[in-house]
Amino acid sequence: MHPPxxxxxxxxxxxxxxxxxxxxxxxxxxxFFGECTDLKIKLDRCFRQEKAVKRKAxxxxxxxxxxxxxxxxxxxxxxxx
Numbered sequence: 001m002h003p004p005x006x007x008x009x010x011x012x013x014x015x016x017x018x019x020x021x022x023x024x025x026x027x028x029x030x031x032f033f034g035e036c037t038d039l040k041i042k043l044d045r046c047f048r049q050e051k052a053v054k055r056k057a058x059x060x061x062x063x064x065x066x067x068x069x070x071x072x073x074x075x076x077x078x079x080x081x
Contacts, residue, residue, distance in 0.1 A: 005020070020036060023035065
């Protein structure tokens with residue numbers, strides 16, 4: 001099962017999403033017998049890769065925020081003394 005196929009939520013996978021949706025339109029019955037399976041596999045891989053990229057970006061952002069917070073705490077501790 002894949003997440004909702006909205007292009008604005010998955011910009012990295014937009015091309016594959018469009019191909020997958022076209023496959024489902026052009027093969028309304030064959031899709032049940034594996035006609036679009038290769039695209040589905042590519043789409044799943046793309047979603048995993050996209051998720052990993054987002055996770056790394058979130059980690060970097062939280063790391064920067066943590067450093068700023070520690071610097072702020074150090075400044076306020078020095079100001080109180």
